[in-house]
Amino acid sequence: MLRPDLFKYSKSALIVAAFLIVGIFSACGDGVASGGASAEILIDGSSTVFPISQAVAEEFRKERPDLQIPVGISGTGGGFKRFVTGEIDISDASRPMKESERAEAAENGIEFTELTVAYDGLSLVINKTNDFAACLTVAELKSIWEPESSVDNWNQVRAEFPDKKLRLYGPDTDSGTFDYFTLAINGREDASRSDYTASSDDNVLVQGVSGDRGGMGYFGFAYYTENSELLNVISVDGGSGCITPSVESINDGSYAPLSRPMFIYVNNFSLQRPEVRQFIEYYLNNAALLAEEVGYVGLSEADYQAQIDALE
Amino acid sequence: MTNPAATPSSRQKLHAVRVLRDRIFVTGFVLAVVIGILGLAALLFDVLIDGLPFLNWHFLTSYASRKPLDSGILAPLAGTVWIVVMTALFTVPIGVGTAIYLEEFASKSRFNRLIELNIANLAGVPSVIYGLLGLAVFVQFLFNGSRNLTAGALTMTLLVLPIVVIASQEAIKAVPSSYRDAAYAMGANRWQVVKAVVLPQALPGMMSGIILALSRAIGESAPILIISSLVWVTFVPASPDSKFTVLPLQIFTWISQPQHAFRGIAAAGIIVLLIVLLSMNGIAIWIRSRYQTRPEQ
Numbered sequence: 001m002l003r004p005d006l007f008k009y010s011k012s013a014l015i016v017a018a019f020l021i022v023g024i025f026s027a028c029g030d031g032v033a034s035g036g037a038s039a040e041i042l043i044d045g046s047s048t049v050f051p052i053s054q055a056v057a058e059e060f061r062k063e064r065p066d067l068q069i070p071v072g073i074s075g076t077g078g079g080f081k082r083f084v085t086g087e088i089d090i091s092d093a094s095r096p097m098k099e100s101e102r103a104e105a106a107e108n109g110i111e112f113t114e115l116t117v118a119y120d121g122l123s124l125v126i127n128k129t130n131d132f133a134a135c136l137t138v139a140e141l142k143s144i145w146e147p148e149s150s151v152d153n154w155n156q157v158r159a160e161f162p163d164k165k166l167r168l169y170g171p172d173t174d175s176g177t178f179d180y181f182t183l184a185i186n187g188r189e190d191a192s193r194s195d196y197t198a199s200s201d202d203n204v205l206v207q208g209v210s211g212d213r214g215g216m217g218y219f220g221f222a223y224y225t226e227n228s229e230l231l232n233v234i235s236v237d238g239g240s241g242c243i244t245p246s247v248e249s250i251n252d253g254s255y256a257p258l259s260r261p262m263f264i265y266v267n268n269f270s271l272q273r274p275e276v277r278q279f280i281e282y283y284l285n286n287a288a289l290l291a292e293e294v295g296y297v298g299l300s301e302a303d304y305q306a307q308i309d310a311l312e
Numbered sequence: 313m314t315n316p317a318a319t320p321s322s323r324q325k326l327h328a329v330r331v332l333r334d335r336i337f338v339t340g341f342v343l344a345v346v347i348g349i350l351g352l353a354a355l356l357f358d359v360l361i362d363g364l365p366f367l368n369w370h371f372l373t374s375y376a377s378r379k380p381l382d383s384g385i386l387a388p389l390a391g392t393v394w395i396v397v398m399t400a401l402f403t404v405p406i407g408v409g410t411a412i413y414l415e416e417f418a419s420k421s422r423f424n425r426l427i428e429l430n431i432a433n434l435a436g437v438p439s440v441i442y443g444l445l446g447l448a449v450f451v452q453f454l455f456n457g458s459r460n461l462t463a464g465a466l467t468m469t470l471l472v473l474p475i476v477v478i479a480s481q482e483a484i485k486a487v488p489s490s491y492r493d494a495a496y497a498m499g500a501n502r503w504q505v506v507k508a509v510v511l512p513q514a515l516p517g518m519m520s521g522i523i524l525a526l527s528r529a530i531g532e533s534a535p536i537l538i539i540s541s542l543v544w545v546t547f548v549p550a551s552p553d554s555k556f557t558v559l560p561l562q563i564f565t566w567i568s569q570p571q572h573a574f575r576g577i578a579a580a581g582i583i584v585l586l587i588v589l590l591s592m593n594g595i596a597i598w599i600r601s602r603y604q605t606r607p608e609q
Binding site for chain 2: 044047055057072073202227293295
């Protein structure tokens, strides 16, 4: 059975499609040249800092609905890659910019300002039934997590701990949390034993430790506070007694060495645009409240004010 | 035809073994189907239980938010529709054209066989690789750094093109050669045969390939994470050179948030994704059945 009528439609459809494709390409050419109609502030970078930037952008847009502030999650490194070429205005970062990245920025003539917007306290968690490992020293943590470690029972951590299998859960090696934890505990970035259950999704780690009586894991403070009824948190003794991660101990820096700062980097050239400057000031003025709303810990008011004053 | 040496009792035994074997295999096949369906049903049930309470008009017409209950899915929904429509516009002519050339016009030379082999291999390349390719070729080279819908759709086109080409080739191969011979006998030239005989017959099979391909394009998040990276967008893309985000990327972001309520929001997002997928497939199946013709014996 032949259906010649089909091709009457198809022919015109093909022509329409061809025009569309041509039209799309020419439209794109124009778009790049003229830019968008409404002003934009482009943010990309760490998915850890993302909730803070999203919260600030969301609130800021209530005052300036004419602005578009899309936020991306390319990761800290991915964000810097776009930042040092001037492609984006603001880069979210869960670690400071590396020397190599600074060099690249300098090469491209990009000057920037580093701002600390909040703190995160990496939290070590254990199963709800585990009541003996309430506090561990940094040395004990190192003995568990260092690359050569073969500790697989709690009684190897401390002699008085019961004979119980120790199983480890942690973020995968791409994560900034992993970078920071290995540096703070094992003394060298990325130095970690590798025979632990790794996941890029912290909620998977929560599931793992909450279902494993001998389990231990670490992730951002927000994932502990949201799941505190499922998990116990370990206090960390960094030399001055056992400190439990909390808003206060992270804020005043006593929860050491596992408190880490969250940064945003602003392109100084973008900062000359009034809307970007307004946004950055709004960011620093409201970060304390909004960061806590999404599970992070704010800086002291004076620390934010000092950064605002330092913006030239 | 029966073995004259076999006694009636041994023949009965053989028969019983055959019946048993038959039963075992039928049970095995039914079990395979049931396991698949049950898994899917459990998944759907779970998503519906979690997501339905959050699925309402506000969810469909709002933008994402840090507060789970204020969150909506408008921007990624619009982005996904744009991406799928544009991917279809790019993929269908190129994919079907390639298949027609390879099956009806190209000689079976070593070079053409090499092309076919390569297309089959491309279907197995991980999607992240296409994302990186799209970033280098489309975003940086073609669009001068603009991470727009067209770059996303072209990347998706590369990703799903092998599926369309292979399915279309199979559909064309399935057209009986007696049909072509009859058309040639009536004086038709090659293109007339393709246009009037092969394509209408192969269309339903091609549509199946296109459905599969676009379903894959809807569900992919890895290439779009590289091309767009945006997960907080507060506008509906107005043109093909607009910035965008897509449903799987937004769902992925919601699932990894610490707040529990975001899991319900993510489930609601999955329901929306399923509805888009099903309605798109529904349209394709409708087109297919409109043009489906059975060869007369």
